[in-house]
Structure formats: structure tokens, C-alpha cells
Amino acid sequence: MRRQVTPEELQNLYTSIGRCVWHLQYVEDVLTNLISLKVEIRTPGRVGLKEAQELLAKHRRNTLGTSVKIVREKSLVRPELLDRLTRFKEERDWIIHRSQQTHGDGLYTDQGRAEMFSRLERFEEEAHSLMRAVAEELNEFMRGHGVDLAAAEMTARKNIGRMRGGADV
Template identity: 45%
Template sequence: MTSDELETLYRSVGRCIWHIQYLEDALHTLLTLKIEIRVPGNVTAQEAQELLSKHRRATLGTALGTASKHEALHPQLLSGLRHLKEERDWLVYRSMHQDGDSLYTDEGRKTVFNRLDLLMETTLSLKKQMLEEVESFCASHGISPEEAERQAREQIAKLKGDA
């Protein structure tokens, strides 16, 4: 393996993990909205943040169990997330031992890199679907997606020190 290939491996692994965390956060947000809050004004902003924090402490497997128990996701989306969890578990817990030796061959590297690319594509697709679910839920309760976007941009500007 060349140093460039090793760098590609590290970047791919980190990129996948980072985006999976974004996806998990969208899932935790949706579960908080659908299961805990249910309708705007049902809880205070502080209570909503505490409920979201509680959901964020859950593992992906626990969150998927909660989603299944409460029928909070479309079955196809839940199925896709379960498959993603298996791939995430491979990446985080098994990839080094299961596929580390194959990185010493051109074909093995290609296989691992392709698997990481597919995991990234799947993650981005599921994240998009999850965010559409959050937006749909909010819109169904009279919360404007444009207003939510505006507020999010304001928060980002504050974090950057631009506001």
C-alpha cells in the first residue's frame, strides 16, 4: 500500500464515520419529534433539548429499536438503516481484522475502497431521506422549512462569529 492509498483509506474511514454521525443525529431528532414532542408547543425549548440529548445518548441499534417499537419510520427506511448499521459495525468493529490483510493486494484494496465508497453513498442517501422525514413532519405541524433553514443559518453564523 502506498502512502497515498493509506491516506485515502484513513480519509474514507473518517468521512464515513462522520457522515454516519450526521445521519444518526437526524434519526435522533426525528425520534424526539415524533415520540417525545409530537406537536409544537407540547414542551418547552429547554425540555426539547433535554429530550434530544437523551435520544442522542442511544446507540444506533437502540435508536432503530425505538423507531421500530413506535413505528416512527417507513419500513423501507428502517430496513435501509438496519443494513447501514451492519455496514457501520463492520467499519467500526471488524474491518481491520476482517479485511486488513487484503489491503496488501491491489484487488483487496480495491474491494475495501469500493465497500467504503458504497457505505458513503448509502449513508448520504439515507441521511437525505431522514432529513426529508424531519422536514415533512415539521411541515405537517405548520413549521416552515424555510424558517427552519433561516434559523439554522443564523445559528451557524453565530458559531462562526458572523452575527
């Protein structure tokens, strides 16, 4: 049965897309950190803080597609993770470039709405999972170079606490 999308459903759609885009950016960020460290910096202390920040800023201009291409060309992650990143990039392309054209009409049916919301929810869940998986690749790389991850986490928590306007987190 076909019917008009309710204002609440439309708001839910916009909110879901926004969450997907927001969490996509977390994946992009952890990928740019991985690329900056594994490709540009390579070993702790090889470059100074300012140069490291510039290298990171350069890679933060990458799109997800560019970052996945670099990860593939440089073999920066396990093949299974690369496959997931590739599928995630394809799903990102659908959300950003094709979801309205391919599924807009489906929003006028119960099944179509359910499919759209389910697909968006799966994307957001995969963004969370990928962020953790890429971060673990980053942690493995740093551990392999003798970086004290506990000290790095403490510094990160202090920085987050300052950003939030408080003391340490």
C-alpha cells in the same frame, strides 16, 4: 499479486474511515432529532425549549443501533427506509468492529484494496442519502403539524452563520 500498502494508500484508508464515521454521526443526529420530535415532543409547543433540548440530549446518547431499534419499534419511518437504516447499521458494525479482521489481509492485493475503498465510498454515499431521507421524514412530520419550514430554515442558517463567525449564511 501481493505487495505492501503504500503510505498514501494507508493515509487514504484512514481518511476514508474517518469520513465514514463523521457522516455516520450526521445520520445518527438526524435520527435522534426524529425520535425526539415524533416520540417525545409529538406536537409543536407541547414542551418548552429547555425540556426539548434535554430530550434531544438524552437521545443523542443513543448508539445507531439503539436509534434504529426505537425507529423500528415505534414505526417512525416507512418500511423501505427502515430496511436501509438496518443495512446501514450492519455496514457501520463492519467498519467499526470487523473491517480490519475481515479485510485487513486483502489490503495487500490490488483487488482487496479496491474492494475496501469501494465499500467505504458506498457507505459514505449511503450516509449522505440516508441523512437526506430521514430529514425529509422529519420535514413531513413538521409540515403535518403546521411548522413553517422556510422560517425554521432561515433560523438554522442564521445559527450556522453565527457558528462560522459570520453573519447570516
